Amino acid sequence: MNKTAIIRCEHFNSAHRLHNNAWSEEKNRTIFGKCNNPNYHGHNYDLEVKIIGYCDSDTGYVIDTKILSDLIKENILDRFDHKNLNLDTQEFKELNPTAENIAMVIYTILKPKLSKELELKIKLYETARNYVEYPY
Numbered sequence: 001m002n003k004t005a006i007i008r009c010e011h012f013n014s015a016h017r018l019h020n021n022a023w024s025e026e027k028n029r030t031i032f033g034k035c036n037n038p039n040y041h042g043h044n045y046d047l048e049v050k051i052i053g054y055c056d057s058d059t060g061y062v063i064d065t066k067i068l069s070d071l072i073k074e075n076i077l078d079r080f081d082h083k084n085l086n087l088d089t090q091e092f093k094e095l096n097p098t099a100e101n102i103a104m105v106i107y108t109i110l111k112p113k114l115s116k117e118l119e120l121k122i123k124l125y126e127t128a129r130n131y132v133e134y135p136y
């Protein structure tokens with residue numbers, strides 16, 4: 001039997017500022033441009049959570065979509081939706097909230113909550129044309 005992937009798509013809105021405290025204001029502006037706005041800026045993130053595994057012989061599921069939906073809502077959406085990632089979340093107090101880091105944090109939060117035999121892949125769209133995948 002081959003593995004199957006199930007993908008749950010979600011959406012959340014967050015503000016952030018890309019900034020490295022070890023750098024000067026000028027270097028931050030040069031590297032991060034308008035994403036370094038001191039008053040922050042926002043994105044409408046689209047999130048794809050992919051679970052990969054074998055279908056259960058009794059249910060036919062890799063994972064129950066209701067369980068997956070609840071897991072994402074309780075652990076990701078409730079934590080990050082309509083939040084300023086720099087100011088309102090512990091995860092990004094010291095970690096620059098780039099799309100790459102946000103995807104990695106989402107993975108780190110969700111992975112321990114899944115059965116060990118399930119694989120997890122995160123795809124996070126910051127815009128319609130820019131997205132990251134973790135792990136790759």
